[in-house]
Amino acid sequence: MRIGIAIATMLFGTAPVLAQTTDAPALPLATAASGPRLVAADLRDGMDLSGPWHYSIDPFRAGIAGFHGETPDRGQLRYQDVDVRREMARDTRTLYEFDLARSPVTTLPSSWLTEAPELRHYQGLMWYQRTFPAPTQRKGRYFLRFGAANYATRVYLNGRPLGRHEGGFTPFAFEVTQWLRDGENQITIGVDSQATEATVPPPVTDWENYGGVTRPVRLIATPDTYVDDAWVRLTRDGRLAVDAHLDGAGTAGRAVHLRIAALGLDLAGKTDATGNWRATVAAPRGLMRWSPEHPKLYDVTIDAGEDQWRDRIGFRTIEVRGADILLNGRPVFLRGISLHEEELGTDPTRAITPAAARALLGEIKDGLHGNFVRLAHYPHSEVMTRTADELGLIVWSEVPVYWRVAWSNPDTLATARNMLAENILRDRNRAAIAIWSVANETPVTEARNTFLHTLVSDVRKLDDSRLVSAALLVERSPDKLDMTLADPLADALDVLAINTYNGWYTADRLSDLPGSVWHVPANKPLVFSEFGADAKAGFHDLAGPQKFSEEFQADYYRQTLRMADRLPTLRGMSPWILKDFRSPRRQNPDFQQGWNRKGLISETGQRKIAFGVLADYYRAKEAAPAGER
Ligand code: GCU
Numbered sequence: 001m002r003i004g005i006a007i008a009t010m011l012f013g014t015a016p017v018l019a020q021t022t023d024a025p026a027l028p029l030a031t032a033a034s035g036p037r038l039v040a041a042d043l044r045d046g047m048d049l050s051g052p053w054h055y056s057i058d059p060f061r062a063g064i065a066g067f068h069g070e071t072p073d074r075g076q077l078r079y080q081d082v083d084v085r086r087e088m089a090r091d092t093r094t095l096y097e098f099d100l101a102r103s104p105v106t107t108l109p110s111s112w113l114t115e116a117p118e119l120r121h122y123q124g125l126m127w128y129q130r131t132f133p134a135p136t137q138r139k140g141r142y143f144l145r146f147g148a149a150n151y152a153t154r155v156y157l158n159g160r161p162l163g164r165h166e167g168g169f170t171p172f173a174f175e176v177t178q179w180l181r182d183g184e185n186q187i188t189i190g191v192d193s194q195a196t197e198a199t200v201p202p203p204v205t206d207w208e209n210y211g212g213v214t215r216p217v218r219l220i221a222t223p224d225t226y227v228d229d230a231w232v233r234l235t236r237d238g239r240l241a242v243d244a245h246l247d248g249a250g251t252a253g254r255a256v257h258l259r260i261a262a263l264g265l266d267l268a269g270k271t272d273a274t275g276n277w278r279a280t281v282a283a284p285r286g287l288m289r290w291s292p293e294h295p296k297l298y299d300v301t302i303d304a305g306e307d308q309w310r311d312r313i314g315f316r317t318i319e320v321r322g323a324d325i326l327l328n329g330r331p332v333f334l335r336g337i338s339l340h341e342e343e344l345g346t347d348p349t350r351a352i353t354p355a356a357a358r359a360l361l362g363e364i365k366d367g368l369h370g371n372f373v374r375l376a377h378y379p380h381s382e383v384m385t386r387t388a389d390e391l392g393l394i395v396w397s398e399v400p401v402y403w404r405v406a407w408s409n410p411d412t413l414a415t416a417r418n419m420l421a422e423n424i425l426r427d428r429n430r431a432a433i434a435i436w437s438v439a440n441e442t443p444v445t446e447a448r449n450t451f452l453h454t455l456v457s458d459v460r461k462l463d464d465s466r467l468v469s470a471a472l473l474v475e476r477s478p479d480k481l482d483m484t485l486a487d488p489l490a491d492a493l494d495v496l497a498i499n500t501y502n503g504w505y506t507a508d509r510l511s512d513l514p515g516s517v518w519h520v521p522a523n524k525p526l527v528f529s530e531f532g533a534d535a536k537a538g539f540h541d542l543a544g545p546q547k548f549s550e551e552f553q554a555d556y557y558r559q560t561l562r563m564a565d566r567l568p569t570l571r572g573m574s575p576w577i578l579k580d581f582r583s584p585r586r587q588n589p590d591f592q593q594g595w596n597r598k599g600l601i602s603e604t605g606q607r608k609i610a611f612g613v614l615a616d617y618y619r620a621k622e623a624a625p626a627g628e629r
Contacts, residue, residue, distance in 0.1 A: 334572025
């Protein structure tokens, strides 16, 4: 049994059947269970390959399969390590129908949608290629790590296939120690953005599908034996816990040290026969717990032989008790808003830099007086989750199990399970993350329930320190504002979450919203994971006011907040959404022009009237005595 499958079996209890391509050679699939994890690799030394890359579209995927589906001939194999122009000049019988080294140049990370007008709506396979100089004094091990590429990715080095990955929002890596050569090395990436009925998400969503290499590619260096995975956290009984895994030679019985210099902590240990180390120690006196008000982060290292793993980690606890959410043992109300991964500006390319993340999260923290953000509908960049750690925003993190997923397809389940595992393993050390969400607005069927219960169970196995939720739909009486949460998945969740749009997608009078009746389980905290209304910034209507006016959106918020205040178990909200975002579904030429306008700020950051309504509401909650928030 392949090691990867064995680990997957250990990790999940069942060996996931992962999507296999139909073409040859079948590239090995990088997954959380089979590939290097390289947790906190964004902090490791390495070479950043961001910058100019050649690109070349391949809409008929000729670089992967010939016109009868067979392995393509050399004239189509984009990843060959060859100088096309020189080869064709040398041998007049030679034919190549590509030449990546002389194709147009783009800047990665980015989506190709913003690269050229003719690519604005391209969905399909794109090839990227560049060369880079190998480190001269090479020792230890080398990995090519991708922050994310949307959606299905194939990677080749110096004409050699390394492997493939499926999923547009989580990191993956390939070891290249033995394939690096002195001097220039050629890396070729094939990224296919095309969603299918089997992908996660499926083709039908409500956001732009940004195909491309949307997060950095880095060449990471490690010692021969290194810390591949580490999770350091505060447990609910007040102890520091560490789980670490070494990869490489001689990982068994290796001396290791967990150190937090600021706390004077040096916990010594030894790995077991499989290179794992698990230990706990009473939390050092003087440990300052992380919170939105005091987002304290500590420099944490794990020393293992030649390797020093490091991360910046906040320590806090999150739990539910009855209908309360407790942060560090005290009830908290989540004053939040939802966010897509899209930077401010009129032509976003989903390139989230630290400055872009701060610009967005700062609007929530400082502008709205928020303490919470729902990073919808997929794992956001690690830059975003690290920024939430630094600024002090509690995070809802989510996988794109969205609307109509192929619930009965084992490949789809394997993809979702792997994406969830990759997300959790990447971010388990982020104090900001409090909630793992396994779905959004998925219609209730037996197959869907089985699928989602599997994901909930996976979360429990990977991370018992956080809460599980999912954005659910409610049933409504046909002729009145009377809603019932009757989703069988609710029993498996720690936090109940509801998306509701009464008054926007319905003909309800806004003035009737506060009188809405909600039937929800009383024994669990409830979060409104979505509510919202569109407004075109600058469009005002003082008469009606009609939909898409700022006045309508502001009144919608006033009335919906009045409704929210009447729900006894409501413990938070993440209205839809901070910023207008691109969505091909939204084509009203007067107001939308391909944008979903439910943002409280426009795509350029212009605040709408409703922004002030929510900010006032959160400011009052922030100022209220603890028991009245
Ligand atoms: C849905 C969905 C969002 C969508 C929003 C809307 O609830 O979860 O992804 O953008 O409603 O209709 O604007």
